[in-house]
Amino acid sequence: MRRLDWRRRIDFIDAADPATVCPLDRAQLLARFHALENGKMLSGGGAFAAMWRAVPLLWPLGMMAKLPGGEQVLNWAYGHFLKARPRLQRFFR
Numbered sequence: 001m002r003r004l005d006w007r008r009r010i011d012f013i014d015a016a017d018p019a020t021v022c023p024l025d026r027a028q029l030l031a032r033f034h035a036l037e038n039g040k041m042l043s044g045g046g047a048f049a050a051m052w053r054a055v056p057l058l059w060p061l062g063m064m065a066k067l068p069g070g071e072q073v074l075n076w077a078y079g080h081f082l083k084a085r086p087r088l089q090r091f092f093r
Contacts, residue, residue: 001051009054032082045074 002012015022015029022029023041035047042050049071053062065071 001055004055004057007054007056010051033078045076045078046071048078049074 001010013020015026015034023036024034032043033047035042035050037050037053045065049062049065051062052058052065055062065074
């Protein structure tokens with residue numbers, strides 16, 4: 001994602017780093033993907049959509065999430081991904 005963000009519009013922060021100041025509980029931040037867009041903290045599918053809106057190549061995907069039901073679909077997909085993530089991580093190691 002960093003390579004696609006050639007405008008440097010995204011600040012990536014490592015919430016696992018103890019030196020990082022976290023706006024929410026660290027465990028909560030590490031459990032799901034979070035993004036801050038226009039002063040609003042987003043989580044899950046909404047956070048991915050916000051990140052996509054910041055990247056010119058992915059902007060259309062981020063805007064589609066603003067359509068009625070778009071964010072709900074992303075959150076549904078993200079919830080299923082979170083359940084499968086441990087198996088995927090073991091598979092790709």
